[in-house]
Amino acid sequence: MGNNKSTVTxxxxxxxxxxxxxxAVLFSWLSEIFASKLNSIILSFVFLILIILINIAADLVGxxxxxxxxxxxxxxxxxxxxGATQGLQLIRNxxxxxxxxxxxxxxxxxxxxxxxxxSIVVQIVRAGLQLEQFWLNVLFTxxxxxxxxxxxxxxxxxxxTYPNEVxxxxxxxxxxxxxxxxxSPFQKRRGHKNRQKVGKL
Numbered sequence: 301m302g303n304n305k306s307t308v309t310x311x312x313x314x315x316x317x318x319x320x321x322x323x324a325v326l327f328s329w330l331s332e333i334f335a336s337k338l339n340s341i342i343l344s345f346v347f348l349i350l351i352i353l354i355n356i357a358a359d360l361v362g363x364x365x366x367x368x369x370x371x372x373x374x375x376x377x378x379x380x381x382x383g384a385t386q387g388l389q390l391i392r393n394x395x396x397x398x399x400x401x402x403x404x405x406x407x408x409x410x411x412x413x414x415x416x417x418x419s420i421v422v423q424i425v426r427a428g429l430q431l432e433q434f435w436l437n438v439l440f441t442x443x444x445x446x447x448x449x450x451x452x453x454x455x456x457x458x459x460x461t462y463p464n465e466v467x468x469x470x471x472x473x474x475x476x477x478x479x480x481x482x483x484s485p486f487q488k489r490r491g492h493k494n495r496q497k498v499g500k501l
Contacts, residue, residue, distance in 0.1 A: 312396060320404045327351070327412040331419065341427065344420045348413060352447050355409035360455035362401030364466035365394040372464050373471075386478070387471030389486045410448060417444050 334340070334347040368391050376384030390397050417440040425433050459466050478484045 316399065316404060319400075320408065323404065324408050324411075327408055328415070331412050331416040334416070339423065341420060341423050344416065344423060348416050348420065348444075351409050351413045351416065352444065352451065355406055355413065355448055356451035356455050358401040358405040358409070359452045360459045360466060361470055362398040362406070363456050364459035364463040364470075365390050365397045365401075367460055367463035368394075368467040369464060373468070376468075383468055383472030383475040385471070386474040386484075386486070387467045390467055390471060390474075393486075413444050413448070414441065417441060 331347065331351070334344045368387075370388065370391055373384050373388040373391065377388055418437060421433060421436040421440055424431065424436060474484070
């Protein structure tokens with residue numbers, strides 16, 4: 301199964317808090333643009349669905365890394381299969397990945413989707429439709445909750461049934477991004493270990 305030893309440090313907790321604040325501001329700012337500045341109900345709906353999909357996908361990944369096994373990725377990494385090394389790093393840092401995916405991204409997108417739903421209701425009422433705002437708020441809140449809960453339930457079924465496959469797909473995507481940008485979230489960790497090895501030699 302996944303890594304049972306926590307890799308969370310005080311520095312990570314501080315960075316997670318700062319990152320959460322930045323992401324919350326970013327998502328809230330984007331939702332405000334779609335809901336108010338652009339004043340388009342259709343675009344607001346599209347952004348709402350996107351936020352919900354991000355929420356579900358993040359929960360799927362966060363659950364998968366805690367259930368995945370090291371062994372298949374060690375074998376793939378030995379064969380230099382693209383994405384295997386990144387997948388292995390995800391599993392080794394499962395607690396951090398799960399915290400970022402399930403807690404930080406999940407909680408922020410849930411909050412933003414609720415706020416965006418209320419903004420869409422306001423837009424509908426302003427459009428002149430003869431609908432009661434109170435019941436529209438209740439309807440949208442319930443609809444968003446159903447979509448998130450149902451999506452997460454389906455995602456957990458997938459992530460717990462095929463955890464290694466899910467992690468490998470994420471690892472492959474990370475590898476492709478790393479090849480294009482040269483950036484890896486695990487680069488410093490590897491570099492630090494390499495410097496330690498050189499020092500010992």
